[in-house]
Amino acid sequence: MTVGMGATVAVATEATATSSSASAISADQDQADQARSASRTASRTASRTAAGLQDAGVGAATWGHDPERAPASIAGLYFGDHGAHGHDIESLFIDSCLPSNCVDAVTNLMAFHPTYLDIYRTTQNFILRGDGPLPFDYRHYIAIMAAGRHQCDYLINMQKQEFLMQGGNQMWLKGLSHIPPKLHDLYEINKILAHRPWLLNKSHIEKLTKGQDSWSLAEVVHALVLLAHFHSLASFVFGSGINDEPRYHLSCETTRVEEPVLTLSPPPHSSKAQTTTVKLDERKGFKDENPVAMSPTEPEVGVDTLMERMKTLSERSEEVSAEEHKKRFEHVESQSAELSVPLGQRTPPIKPDISHFVEDPKFAYVDFAHRGVQIPTFRVQDYSWDDHGYSLVNRLYSEVGNLLDEKFKTTASLTYNTMGGRQDVDTTTFRRAVWNYIQCIYGIRHDDYDYGEVNQLVERSLKAFIKTACCYPERLTRRDYDRVMREFLHSEKIHVNLMILEARMQAELMYALRAMMRYMT
Ligand SMILES: CC(C)C[C@H](N)C(=O)O
Numbered sequence: 001m002t003v004g005m006g007a008t009v010a011v012a013t014e015a016t017a018t019s020s021s022a023s024a025i026s027a028d029q030d031q032a033d034q035a036r037s038a039s040r041t042a043s044r045t046a047s048r049t050a051a052g053l054q055d056a057g058v059g060a061a062t063w064g065h066d067p068e069r070a071p072a073s074i075a076g077l078y079f080g081d082h083g084a085h086g087h088d089i090e091s092l093f094i095d096s097c098l099p100s101n102c103v104d105a106v107t108n109l110m111a112f113h114p115t116y117l118d119i120y121r122t123t124q125n126f127i128l129r130g131d132g133p134l135p136f137d138y139r140h141y142i143a144i145m146a147a148g149r150h151q152c153d154y155l156i157n158m159q160k161q162e163f164l165m166q167g168g169n170q171m172w173l174k175g176l177s178h179i180p181p182k183l184h185d186l187y188e189i190n191k192i193l194a195h196r197p198w199l200l201n202k203s204h205i206e207k208l209t210k211g212q213d214s215w216s217l218a219e220v221v222h223a224l225v226l227l228a229h230f231h232s233l234a235s236f237v238f239g240s241g242i243n244d245e246p247r248y249h250l251s252c253e254t255t256r257v258e259e260p261v262l263t264l265s266p267p268p269h270s271s272k273a274q275t276t277t278v279k280l281d282e283r284k285g286f287k288d289e290n291p292v293a294m295s296p297t298e299p300e301v302g303v304d305t306l307m308e309r310m311k312t313l314s315e316r317s318e319e320v321s322a323e324e325h326k327k328r329f330e331h332v333e334s335q336s337a338e339l340s341v342p343l344g345q346r347t348p349p350i351k352p353d354i355s356h357f358v359e360d361p362k363f364a365y366v367d368f369a370h371r372g373v374q375i376p377t378f379r380v381q382d383y384s385w386d387d388h389g390y391s392l393v394n395r396l397y398s399e400v401g402n403l404l405d406e407k408f409k410t411t412a413s414l415t416y417n418t419m420g421g422r423q424d425v426d427t428t429t430f431r432r433a434v435w436n437y438i439q440c441i442y443g444i445r446h447d448d449y450d451y452g453e454v455n456q457l458v459e460r461s462l463k464a465f466i467k468t469a470c471c472y473p474e475r476l477t478r479r480d481y482d483r484v485m486r487e488f489l490h491s492e493k494i495h496v497n498l499m500i501l502e503a504r505m506q507a508e509l510m511y512a513l514r515a516m517m518r519y520m521t
Helices: 007-015 025-049 068-076 087-094 105-110 114-129 137-150 154-164 171-175 189-194 204-207 218-241 279-286 305-313 322-339 385-396 402-412 428-443 453-459 460-471 478-483 488-521
Strands: 261-264 276-279
Touching: 007 105, 087 105, 087 218, 105 218, 105 276, 105 428, 114 137, 114 218, 137 154, 137 189, 137 460, 154 171, 154 218, 154 460, 189 204, 189 218, 189 488, 204 488, 218 402, 218 460, 276 428, 305 428, 305 453, 322 428, 322 453, 322 460, 385 402, 385 488, 402 488, 428 460, 428 488, 460 478, 460 488
Parallel strands: none
Antiparallel strands: 261 276
């Protein structure tokens, strides 16, 4: 399969030439891929320029195939060993600096996967700071509204800063009752998209685009992309244990510095004329803490068993009828409903300092079993990102379709052929099961996929983690991160969290764009 993403992702994609079939990426999309490839490359260059980014030159090649070397390299950098690739990593971090001049914890963790971080960063910069129909203050406020649905104070605080840096009206930060009606009109869609995207229909789009002070279609698409991005990013933030661990909120020191610090000086070609000071202990602390040794919970299927199952599944040639495929999907879907209070936790009360950004806080995810018969399964063969979503976004908000497409593909195909320290493992079936399970939670079915594989490869504790991260991320704590996937390396747990982010984002966008398309035709 041609992914056409240039040298930075060649390693990862080459290693997973087969990973695209039947997952987010369907087997028959090679042609479409080739057609897109050229425009994607061109657009990527344009997007980088528009977003004011330098090419950090970071890719899988920077750390080879082994992501566990990533933190080692970073740790080396922390302690002054810039090594041969130090400069690449430096550039990456400098490009990811917050306006407040620090490297954020999200970037810090995503750096386990530089190939991914590269496209993530380009996309986020573009939708927040690049060419686009929405004014900059709106963009950051929409991000706040989105993060508010999951009470993600980490993201809310970060976006509040950016909002003010863009000259945003301070009054708006007093809460939703202080924002212009036009912006407030988006809240209903924000709410539905975050928790029950299957309820979005053309009337929601119509309401926004009709009447006084209405939204243009391009503005709606821009807003939808921002909403989906920040809802899903909240899943990553909670799923990776960032939100409730203040020590992972990398902070910038302006005065007293007790810990050893790394001073990142901008490379000569950088347009940033500042110096970034990052506290060093956080990432080291993250790495040093050994989750495997932490408190025991229910036994997990070990990596060796998982590897055997993956092997058996990839070798088998069982013919499964369409009817059986459907039944297996429905079985996984209804089983997921039984995990209804995952990890036995409840949503915590909203903190007073963010409650003014949240309306109708009780509006939440509803399990398949309680959705009512009138909600049909979303079949990817009828409406897919590849065939429909991608081109609709590109038409109304040019460049972004390409960036999202590349981000989805990079994530779906990301592999190092490793698992829990074992080498040369084909992890395709596991990764595909995780991706498709995430979308199954949203009622999305990939017709050619055998959901029986999900039950063989994604055990209950991981399902519960995934479901909580997608639907109730605010319930997750660092402890949940520690207790799940205990044989996986940190980089692999973050890898799974990236899949949660992207598969959820794609699911939201598929529903949102289908509603747009129905409105437009
Ligand atoms: C999520 C992980 C198990 C992924 C695996 N390390 C791979 O390289 O494909």
